[in-house]
Amino acid sequence: MTPRLLAVDGLCVDAATARATARAAAHAAAPVPILRDVTFAIKAGETVGLLGASGSGKTTLALALLGLLPTALTARGRVLFDGHDLLAAPESTRRMLRGRRLAMVFQEPLTALNPRQRVGAQVAEVARAHGERDAPRAMRKALDMLDRAGLPDAEARARRYPHELSGGERQRVLLAMSLLLDPALLIADEPTSALDVTVQAHVLQHLRAQQRERGMALLLVSHDLGVIATTCARTLVMHEGRIVEDVATRQLLTAPEHPCSRALVDAVRPVARRA
Amino acid sequence: MAAPTWHRLRDDRTARTAAAVLGAAVLAALFAPWLAPFDPTLQPDPIALRLMPPTWQHPFGTDAFSRDVLSRVLHGARVSLGVAVGAMLLSVTLGAALGALAAVGGRWADAAVSGVVDVFIAMPRLVVVIALVATFGTLSPWWLVVLIGGSGWLTTARIVRAEFRDQSPREYVLAARALGASRWRIIWQHLLPAVAPQIAVTAALALATVIPLEAALSFVGFGIQPPLASWGNILLDGTDYLTTAWWLVVFPVAAVTLTVGSALVLADRLRAVIADEQRAR
Numbered sequence: 001m002t003p004r005l006l007a008v009d010g011l012c013v014d015a016a017t018a019r020a021t022a023r024a025a026a027h028a029a030a031p032v033p034i035l036r037d038v039t040f041a042i043k044a045g046e047t048v049g050l051l052g053a054s055g056s057g058k059t060t061l062a063l064a065l066l067g068l069l070p071t072a073l074t075a076r077g078r079v080l081f082d083g084h085d086l087l088a089a090p091e092s093t094r095r096m097l098r099g100r101r102l103a104m105v106f107q108e109p110l111t112a113l114n115p116r117q118r119v120g121a122q123v124a125e126v127a128r129a130h131g132e133r134d135a136p137r138a139m140r141k142a143l144d145m146l147d148r149a150g151l152p153d154a155e156a157r158a159r160r161y162p163h164e165l166s167g168g169e170r171q172r173v174l175l176a177m178s179l180l181l182d183p184a185l186l187i188a189d190e191p192t193s194a195l196d197v198t199v200q201a202h203v204l205q206h207l208r209a210q211q212r213e214r215g216m217a218l219l220l221v222s223h224d225l226g227v228i229a230t231t232c233a234r235t236l237v238m239h240e241g242r243i244v245e246d247v248a249t250r251q252l253l254t255a256p257e258h259p260c261s262r263a264l265v266d267a268v269r270p271v272a273r274r275a
Numbered sequence: 276m277a278a279p280t281w282h283r284l285r286d287d288r289t290a291r292t293a294a295a296v297l298g299a300a301v302l303a304a305l306f307a308p309w310l311a312p313f314d315p316t317l318q319p320d321p322i323a324l325r326l327m328p329p330t331w332q333h334p335f336g337t338d339a340f341s342r343d344v345l346s347r348v349l350h351g352a353r354v355s356l357g358v359a360v361g362a363m364l365l366s367v368t369l370g371a372a373l374g375a376l377a378a379v380g381g382r383w384a385d386a387a388v389s390g391v392v393d394v395f396i397a398m399p400r401l402v403v404v405i406a407l408v409a410t411f412g413t414l415s416p417w418w419l420v421v422l423i424g425g426s427g428w429l430t431t432a433r434i435v436r437a438e439f440r441d442q443s444p445r446e447y448v449l450a451a452r453a454l455g456a457s458r459w460r461i462i463w464q465h466l467l468p469a470v471a472p473q474i475a476v477t478a479a480l481a482l483a484t485v486i487p488l489e490a491a492l493s494f495v496g497f498g499i500q501p502p503l504a505s506w507g508n509i510l511l512d513g514t515d516y517l518t519t520a521w522w523l524v525v526f527p528v529a530a531v532t533l534t535v536g537s538a539l540v541l542a543d544r545l546r547a548v549i550a551d552e553q554r555a556r
Contacts, residue, residue: 066453070444099455112450116468125464129456177454 004041004080005185005217006065011038011077013057013064013241035060036241038077044184045215047208049228049249051264052238058221059107061238062187066104067094082184100130103178107190109170113162119173120146120158126180141180149176150206168199172206179210185217192227204231225268229253237261280472283548290544293537300534301360304352311346316502318342326520336522338512348526351504356534358419358489358499363481365424370431371474375462377432378439388432396429401491408497419498423485431477438470472549479542483535490531506531 013035035057042048052058064075067086079086082101084093098104106112114122123142124135132138139158146154149172162170171191178186188207192200208231211218222228228235228249235252237245237260244258256262284290303310312332313319324341327333335344377388395403404422408414414422442448448465456464486506492498493507501508506527513523 068449068452095455095457097455098453104450104453106446106450106453108446111446114447114451114465114468117464125451125456125460126454129451129454129460174450 003044005044005046005082006042006219007078007080008038008040008065009078009080011035011061011064011075011079013060013069013073013075015072034073034241035064035075038241038243040236040243040246042185042217042219045217046234047211047218047220047232049232049235050219050221050238051223051225051228051235051261053223053260053264056238057241058223058238059189060241062104062189062219062221065187066098066102067091096130099126099178099183100181101184103181103183103186105171105174105178105186105188105191108194109167109174110162110194112174113170115162117161118159119162119165119170123158123173123177123180126177130181142176145176145180146173149173149179150202151176166199167195168203171195171199171203175203175206175210179214179216182214183216185219186211187219187221189221190223191220193222193224200227207231225253225264237264280548280552283551284545287544287548290541290548293540293544296533296537297541300352300530300537301356303349304356307349307353311343311349313343313346315342315346315350315504326516326523328520329522335526336520338509338520338523339516344509344522344526347504347509348506348530351506351509351527352530354416354499354503354505355486355489355507355531358416358423358505359482359485361420362424362427362485362489363478365420366427366481366485367431367474367478369425370428370477371435371467371470373428374432374435375439375466377436378443379458379462379466385436388436392429392432395426396433400426401488404488404492405495405497408492413497413500416499416503419489419492423488427481427485431474431481434473434477435470438473439466442466442469472545476542476545476549479538479545483538483542486531486535486538490527 015034038061040048050058050061060069060073063069064073065079065081065086067089069075075087077087082097084097086094086097113119117125120139120142123145124138127138127141128135132141143154143158146158151157151169151172157165157169162173165173171194175191191207192203195203204227207218207220210216218232220228220231232249235245235247235249236243237252237256237258239258239260245252245256245261247257252261253265256265318340321341324337326339327337327341329336333343333345335348338344338347373388377385404426407422408419411418443466448461451461451465489498489505490507490510493505494511496511498507499505501512509527510524513520513527516523
């Protein structure tokens, strides 16, 4: 049996104080989702989907795993990753793990890239943040990665700014950034939701190929059952800050147990039947 | 949208003209010893050549000691612009560093910096500087740089703090942290470049404030001391002859007005470019 790479045990996220809550709520238009006793594990090389409606706490969970919660939210419980207790570990340890062992891809590739920096430099920056002192070597690494990420004419595109690329190209840049240092676990938060459907398929294909090639574990966060069904072997269903179902994706599709899961599955069934 | 800020500024004709005037002033200051036709302290004939109106030999005329005013204005630029640029660099660097510290250094750093800013921003700068100079007696130009620069960082600090706080919660900063960027890398790679155009605006404005400030100090006798020429003390020498020798006043004032004016225009164009970009976003 493969060892567990990530073990989350009784993770709760609370709003710290009334004042802080008000501020956080003002920041994030939507009400702040709070996690309640979240427990699950991911083995090395496993593909896991995290399915749930908007506001169910998916992104909060992803940020909590990285230790990047907004200051108004505090996390309790245990998150074991690679032998480190992430919630108790010092920030320096967590920083070393982020990007190198544990990486994240954000939903909106335009806002997740620095508008003022050429995309090639942004990819190279990940290597430099982890101690690569030789700038040309970091850039070569970045170009190689952009090329492998399927960015056409990578060398020329690397000199562009984010707004000069298409949505799909930008998402490939983000993927190149997060895969640059060969992480053991990639958290992808709605990586394709901002893209149109054909581009979505390409990016997902690339993500799957990379995951298999590297034997990397993948936690794919999405509200889209279709995306998760084609990518992940196992699915966690999240509802109001709890994990309400943790089953093989196939079983979820045929026999969803929780009313929430049933609703999500039923929502795509008619489409599937027609096809 | 972004590093393009500089490209857009470069394409703005008004901004280019203003930059050219400023550049010319700086070059004139740098090369004053070669450009000036005479030694600025030379008094060739205090009787025959006293208070000569502009001629071909003395395009800006001569002063009460028969010194060549053009040479004095050129050499004065060295001192006046030198003090101004030095003070501007000092105040902008201090302001950026302290503003950044207030924004990312936690609650106490923020309270300390913001508190100092709030107190000192209420004080009139010229009066504070005059009081300090009067306490220490007459000062060398280096000390003037320290005093003027050290009293001018407040606005820059405020703006940098506000901009850092505006940028910090953005997703690209979060994304950079998610891939392991340290606090320092975030500041150097992401926050400072985002704030750089705004810092440049405050730098141009600082220059526009500091040139008249030095001139005013020298004019009231607390700044640059004779025989060293500065735009302020040339003007001071000239006011005695305001009704009889206009050239003693007009040329140093024109020098101050041109440089300050172009610094202000540059600041204004840059601000317009930034505003355009923010609207486009």
